[in-house]
Structure formats: structure tokens, C-alpha cells
Amino acid sequence: MGGAISGGAAATGEYPVVLNVYDLTPLNNYVHWCGLGIFHSAVEVHGSEYSFGAHDLPTSGVFEVEPKSCPGFLYRSSIFIGRTSLHPLEFRDFIQRMASEYHGDTYHLISKNCNHFTDDLSTRLTGKPIPGWVNRLAKLGAFCNCLLPESMRLDSTETKNLTDYHFSDDSNLTINDNFDDDDIEDKHLLSESSVSENAIVKEVHR
Numbered sequence: 761m762g763g764a765i766s767g768g769a770a771a772t773g774e775y776p777v778v779l780n781v782y783d784l785t786p787l788n789n790y791v792h793w794c795g796l797g798i799f800h801s802a803v804e805v806h807g808s809e810y811s812f813g814a815h816d817l818p819t820s821g822v823f824e825v826e827p828k829s830c831p832g833f834l835y836r837s838s839i840f841i842g843r844t845s846l847h848p849l850e851f852r853d854f855i856q857r858m859a860s861e862y863h864g865d866t867y868h869l870i871s872k873n874c875n876h877f878t879d880d881l882s883t884r885l886t887g888k889p890i891p892g893w894v895n896r897l898a899k900l901g902a903f904c905n906c907l908l909p910e911s912m913r914l915d916s917t918e919t920k921n922l923t924d925y926h927f928s929d930d931s932n933l934t935i936n937d938n939f940d941d942d943d944i945e946d947k948h949l950l951s952e953s954s955v956s957e958n959a960i961v962k963e964v965h966r
Contacts, residue, residue, distance in 0.1 A: 800830065
């Protein structure tokens, strides 16, 4: 994967970092105006898109797909976050090392979901967080932790996978970033330890 680097970006040593936001339910069209919604997000940089999802193994849950085409989600919009000075080889090493911090079995809807990952990644690359509305429901859930079902509370040590929700428009939705058999082939999980000739060891300075 990976797209061509523009001449301008190569010349200045700065590369755009974009947040791609996806809808997880058609209801977002009705509540987005008041700053709410259920969203999946991913960071696009160097021609590929990176996000975080749940699985049952203690290995990386960070995956790479073609931009704006994450399986299982409906693309909504793209938001320019900023620029990074990491060139493609440096970024590849950086994202592989960051993947070791986001194992699939540590995914949690409230405290460690895909939007937490993209916020962390955006901040490390550009010094700027993602817009607050993207992950607002998780923040509200953390604030109202005592009101949540026991299986979703932050003090539980079990791996958190969400159940199927049924909406008033008769649509059904699994509101998490769990890897389904139908789309796992389209999501390239990143290795947290592989170092190839295309990766160099260089610590990222914020």
C-alpha cells in the first residue's frame, strides 16, 4: 500500500495528516448537528489509512487499509489535522512500534477505542488532537461510568466487545471495531515487531 508523495511535500519535508471519519449508524445524520454521533475514525498519511480494532489475541490491533474505504463502515468526511516531518520510511517504523501499544484484546469502547488511537496518533504526528465530537460519546460514557452496564464499566478487566444494537430505523449495528470474518481479509494488521529494509530506527520527536 502507499501512494506517491507529492513534489511539494517531498521538498518541504512535511506530509499531510488527515482524519477520515465514518458513520456507524444512519442516526448520525440526525444528531451530528448537536455534536453527537457514533463514529469510527482512521488517520490517513503517506497514502494509507490506519486505525485500531478489537480481536481476542494479545497482538496488535492496528490495521492498514486503502483511504476512505474501511470495510464495514460508511465514509462521512475527511478533516485535515496537520503535517508531519516523518518521511515514509521513518513513519513505517514509527507506526509499527506504536502498534505494540494497541493490542486487539485491550480494545475498550469507553477507554481505548479506535478514536482514542487516532487521537493519540494525530497528536504524536502533528501535536494536534482530533476534533472532540468524534469521540464525545466515549467521554460521556467515562463520565457516567457508574450508569453503564457492568460489562462496559472501566473497572472490569475483561476484554470489552460490544453487543448488537437495534435502532429505531430498524437497522442493526455492531458498534465496535471488532474484526469480522467477512472483512478481515481487507484489513492488513500491522506487525509490532517486524523491521524490514523499508524501516529505520529513529525515535519520533514531538
